[in-house]
Amino acid sequence: MxxxxxxxxxxxxxxxxxxxxxxxxxxxxxxxxxxxxxxxxxxxxxxxxxxxxxxxxxxxxxxxxxxxxxxxxxxxxxxxxxxxxxxxxxxxxxxxxxxxxxxxxxxxxxxxxxxxxxxxxxxxxxxxxxxxxxxxxxxxxxxxxxxxxxxxxxxxxxxxxxxxxxxxxxxxxxxxxxxxxxxxxxxxxxxxxxxxxxxxxxxxxxxxxxxxxxxxxxxxxxxMGVNSRTDLAAAEAVFQWTRRARALEEGITLTAPETVHFAFDTHIGRDVTIAPNVVFGPGVTVETGAEIRAFCHLEGCHIAEGAQIGPYARLRPGAEVGGGARVGNFVEVKNAVLHAGAKVNHLTYIGDAEIGERANIGAGTITCNYDGVFKHKTIIGADAFVGSNSALVAPVTIADGGYVASGSVVTSDVGPGDLAIGRARQVNKPGLGARMVARLRALKEKR
Known part of the structure; x- marks a missing residue:
């Protein structure tokens, strides 16, 4: 009919x-x-x-x-x-x-x-x-x-x-x-x-x-009809409870169901584990066996089988996280691909980038993708290692197996197996620290 x-x-x-x-x-x-x-x-x-x-x-x-x-x-x-x-x-x-x-x-x-x-x-x-x-x-x-x-x-x-x-x-x-x-x-x-x-x-x-x-x-x-903001809040509660119940029936683990918020189009595979206080925005797909740890916010992203996200991670539209990859605490990923086994574990921003298989991105690293007018891409090859507190100024490429020393500002491409050091040389002045502190304390006593 x-x-x-x-x-x-x-x-x-x-x-x-x-x-x-x-x-x-x-x-x-x-x-x-x-x-x-x-x-x-x-x-x-x-x-x-x-x-x-x-x-x-x-x-x-x-x-x-x-x-x-x-x-x-x-x-x-x-x-x-x-x-x-x-x-x-x-x-x-x-x-x-x-x-x-x-x-x-x-x-x-x-x-x-x-x-x-x-x-x-x-x-x-x-x-x-x-x-x-x-x-x-x-x-x-x-x-x-x-x-x-x-x-x-x-x-x-x-x-x-x-x-x-x-x-x-x-x-x-x-x-x-x-x-x-x-x-x-x-x-x-x-x-x-x-x-x-x-x-x-x-x-x-x-x-x-x-x-x-x-x-x-x-x-x-x-x-249920919605005619007021009160009705809207009640309808949201009905939607969330219904969606949580369906998730549990479909073989998804919710350790604190009442704290997880789904979107209309959220797709989650079996044997996914979702910890407390996770929020799904629109356009999220999570494949079988992935783990979403507590206090993550996800939207417009795809998470492959066995990946681990969070806690306290934010995935924005265009984020693609490969199988077995890890996105850790206080990491933000936007319009970027993390291939299988890549690790971005701490305090990092990855935007407009491609991270190769098994690459390791150190804590505090950022991809500097915006010049005030245009967005630019950072490419990091397989098995590359980026040391902590590095700034990768796009457009820039770090080849397979490339290394970046901690604290570097990288503005030029890094070849396969090369080590990039982009920081000023450290100079130590013997005894100067103690003399400076003594002088400052003396000035303070005079005030």
Whole structure:
């Protein structure tokens, strides 16, 4: 069954108190609308239509970063959810299949839940609505069911006392044949307390035309919507706990799970060990058997099998750490490749560089990669040794087996097996130190 996904992402979200469109606020380092897209992608939709409004250009740009074939529609006036779905009509032109309506501020609808809705459609139900048993129904719309399925969706403001007692509530997610869905939303009126065109009205309209409707249920947590900064914080907590649980199930050791923070796109292999207080930013892949020690911050990097990172290391975008390589405490790596077995163990900055196999970079070494205008590259060969507290002024190459003496400033290439010494010669003045101290103390006593 072909599927098109319609994601409603037009709202401003005034309760967020932000100039940023609500759906661009992030959970797990990815905009909420991207989470909704991930839900939709479990159905492998032939078309993905995003309905934008407030800050539409920003929303469109963020969506294209993740899916460049998305179709966009604009809801210039926010007149309700049925009106928003109508705006997707052009994007559905020529499409023959089902359409599912999702929300850019509802990030946790699972693939299993959408599959259950698709199964209900395959069984012949014309309109499938996603519901949940609410612990506190409050202002949610109520799903009124009967022997022949879903009879109506009643908004809380329009509900009778008997209907308000119903705990089966509406998530807003619906699935139907795309042509039928558009026909139904065009027939929706706005004779209600808010003067809006409610998508929920399509159930009554469908039944009046002899169509069957049904409710599929899911856990309430899946339907969590984000309307405020408090909601956003709660959603982040849900994401992190869910991701940690999945990591443990996948054979990853988390010694203090509650202190590890994942990103939306973090990929980690089996038998990886992650110590406390590790933060994964976007774009991180860690392969089997690697170890991430405490208090590391990783983003945009790839860590190969058996590598060891940290503690207190920072890997920035473009960092590639080879198999068995070591990046130690207070080391920062940016846009650099460390080949297999390389060691950068202490207090070091490696930027715009390539470090050869088994090379050893001493404590306090920095690659001086920026001249104030351009970035330049440092290349260090296999089995090279760079002594502590050295500055490598790029562009510069240290060949295989090259040596750099501690405390050197290296401005010229170093050949294979050569030793580079780039520091002033030490001069000792006998007794001068003691005489200087005595003089200074005498001056201090006179003050």
């Amino acid at each position: 072909k599927t098109a996904a319609i994601i409603l992402a037009a709202g401003q979200g005034t309760r967020m108190q932000s100039d940023l469109p609500k759906v661009l606020h992030q959970i797990g380092c990815a905009p909420m609308v991207v989470h909704a897209m991930a839900s939709a992608n479990t159905l492998e939709p032939e078309r993905l239509i995003v309905v934008t409004g407030h800050g539409g250009d920003l929303v469109e740009g963020a969506v294209r970063d993740w899916r460049d074939d998305a179709i966009f529609a604009v809801q210039a006036e926010q007149l309700g959810t049925a009106h928003a779905v109508q705006q997707a009509a052009a994007g559905l032109e020529g499409f023959d299949g089902d359409a599912v309506v999702l929300y850019g501020d509802t990030p946790f609808i699972s693939g299993d839940t959408l599959a259950a809705m698709r199964d209900a459609r395959a069984d012949g139900t014309a309109v499938v609505v996603l519901g949940f048993e609410a612990a506190n129904p409050g202002g949610y719309g109520r799903l009124v069911t009967g022997p022949d399925g879903l009879q109506a969706i009643v908004e809380a403001k329009e509900a009778t006392p008997e209907q308000l007692a119903i705990t089966l509530c509406n998530s807003g997610v619906v699935m139907a044949d795309a042509a039928i869905l558009l026909d139904l939303v065009r027939a929706v009126g706005n004779d209600n307390a808010k003067g809006e065109y409610y998508l929920t009205d399509i159930v009554g309209l469908a039944r009046s035309r002899g169509m069957t409707c049904a409710a599929v249920t899911c856990a309430e947590q899946e339907t």
